[in-house]
Amino acid sequence: MTTGKDDCMTPATGAADIAPKNYAWEIRATALKVRAGRRRIAVDGPSLSLGTGAHGLLGPNGAGKTTLIRTLATVLRPAAGELELFGTSVSGVGDQRAVRRRIGYLPQEFGYYKRFTVREFVEYMAWLKEVPGSDIPGAVQRAVERVGLADRADERMKALSGGMVRRAGIAQAIVNDPAVLLLDEPTAGLDPAQRMRFRELLQELGRDTCVVVSTHLVEDVAAACSDVLLLAAGRLVFQxxxxxxxxxxxxxxxxxxxxxRGYSALLRNSERKEGTW
Amino acid sequence: MRVEHASARLVHDYARGGTGMAADELWALEAHLEACGICRERLAAAVATEAPEITALLGAVRSDLDSRLDAAAPAPKRLRRRARLPRWATPVMVPWLAMTAGLTLIALLLDFLNPDFGEVSPVLLLAPALPLAGVAAAWSPGLDPAHELTSSAPRAGLYLLLRRTASVLTVLVPVLFAGGRLTGVTVAEWLLPTLAFTVAALALGGAIGVGRAAVVLGAVWAAVILAPALATQRTPLALRPDQLPAWALLLALGAGIVIARRGAYSVLRNPR
Known part of the structure; x- marks a missing residue:
């Protein structure tokens, strides 16, 4: 028996869900170059094709992981090269609203309003991401439950521990059911049990989403990712x-x-080729 | 139309667990039960008599749950107004807006306490610079902690910036209006410079970041308006009524630049 009430409970299938996928890769970059600051080229010409799955972005500090993720999030504009998200070019000046609606992004150090509760924060982010108003309460509740914060949802952000704040950050990233999810160091500040739980969530998300996780923890990648990208000095050393x-x-x-051992071997090879050290 | 109902034997078999029933009978019965309230009622009665252990189990579960459900706090009724407010102004803008309103009141007080300050009205002097602080707080990575998250969202860009600017002006304009009425300054005299400075902050902000643009314009204000006024004790040249067309022109020019460069507001200005 279906009543009107039941219809409201289940998320309706939107046109976006059944639209044919008319691109080969969620993320496609060709010879991408991005500046950090005035002069320094932080991302120096990697070409990537990333589809559905969990992709681990590894590399030493300063390798350009964060700059690459911010570029993929369309927050930074590439200085040269071509970047396509969902088959749409985003490297030029143009309207990126439609693309951004399908992206979830967790910055490395993300700021938030301390007086907001977790729910208000995720609701506000859902509004910023143009989730339809009637879907917001349900989407927020689902996102908060997925990261295990349902029982703390009405507490203020400033009362939360670092790990919980990070989980709230993951909740805001997934609240719009993104097709591309970009997580910059999401496991920083999580305790071992939370990290295990996070890896499970990552595997779950990787089944139907293109997830790019930057991390410096090799074991995170081993446990949760089907694909590894190794970045050194802005260049793609290994995929x-x-x-x-x-x-x-x-x-x-x-x-x-x-x-x-594989990680250090690949890094050492790249340095030898560069001849910097 | 007469509807055929399930036989008592079928209903009783089903209540006992339906293990001996043929698959097709089971399907047909379940399909009928879904649509027929009368037979569901008969089934409920049959369960009570045929399978008392199920009734007992359900009763036990319910009594267990009831106590826990009573203990659970219902979701607090939240004020929708509170959830809507950040859509117009972020929490970090609030202290800046309060400061702006406070400054206007101080300027008014000065005007009343010190009538021989010269012919220049402090409200008029202050008006162009007042929106700058609020606009800077609305859209700069230094003042807004959530700026990075905001700027990656689809709603980021000129639309959201204008929304926040509108809330700055909503707070400011009534205060200035009251101040202007009390000190005898006409609306156009303070409104045009204020709007021109606001739009200039947005236009310049598209190139160097709204926060920096506010600082630059603050300096311009101090040099062109504040310093001459303090030096001569008279209304500075820029704020004389005959300069109003120039302010209107500046306003139109700024608006044109903002509209032409509307795509510039959705990316971060200074990469960290």
Whole structure:
């Protein structure tokens, strides 16, 4: 039996859900160059094609991970090269509203209004992301439940611990059911149990979303990602599965796990080619 | 039309768990039960008599749940107004707006306490610079902690900036209007410079960031309006009534630049 009330409970299938997918990759970048500050080129020419799945973005500090993620979030404009999201070019000046509606973004250090409760914060973000007004309460509740904050939803942000604030940040990133989810260091400040829970969420999201997670923790990538991107000095050094990355390392390379040894081997190779050290 | 109902045997078998029923009978019965309230009522009665253990189980679950449901606090009735407010002005703008209103009141007080300040009205002097603080707080990474999150959202850009600017003016204009009435300054004399400075902050902000634009315009205000007024104790040249067409021109020019460069407001200005 369906009544009008039941119809309201289940999210309606919108035109966007059943529209045919007319692009090959959610994210496609060709020879992307992005400036950080006036002069420094932080992202120096990587070409990427990323589809559905969880992609781990690894690299040492200062490798350009954050700049790359901010560019993908359309917050920074590329200085050169081509960037396509959902088959639409976003490198020029143009209306990016339609593209941004389908992006979820968690900055590395995200600011928020301390007096807001978790629910108000996520609601406000849902409004900014142009989620239809009638869907906002339901979408907010789902997002808050997914990150395990339902019981703290009506507490003020300033009363939360660092890990909870980060989870609230993840909730705002997923509140608009994004097709591309960009998370910059989402596991910083999470305790080990929360990190496990987060990896599960990541695997779950990776089934139907293109997730790009930047991290400096190799084990996060091993546990949750199907694809690894290794960035060093703004260049893409390696792209492949975690197994392929582990295979690149030998017993002579520093690291506690095969994956860490592969990581340091690939980084060392890139430095040798550059000849900087 | 006469509707055929399920037989008592079927209903009783179903109530006992339906293990001995043929699959097609089970399907047909369930399809009928979904649509027929009379048979659901008969089933309920049958469950009570045929399967008392189920009734007992349901009763136990319900009594367990009832106590816990009573303890759970209902979701607080929230004020919708509160949720709508940030759509017009962010919480960080509130202290700046309060400061602006306070400054206007101080200027008014000065005017009344010190009538021999010269012919110049402090309200008129202050008016162009007043919206700058609020506009800067509305759209700059330094003053708004959520600026990065905001600027990545689809609603970011000129639309949201204008919304916030509108809320700054909504607070400011009534205060200035009252001040203008009390000190005898005509509306056009203070309104045009105020709007021109606001629009100039937005236009310049598209190029160097709204926060920096507010600082630059604050300096311009101090040099062109405040300093001459303090030096000569008279209304500065720029604020004389015969300069109003120039202010109107500036306003139109600024608005034109803002509209032409509307795409510039949706990306971050100074990458950190």
């Amino acid at each position: 492949g599965t975690p197994e392929e990355m582990a295979a690149a390392g030998g017993p002579g390379h520093p690291g506690d796990s095969p994956l860490e």
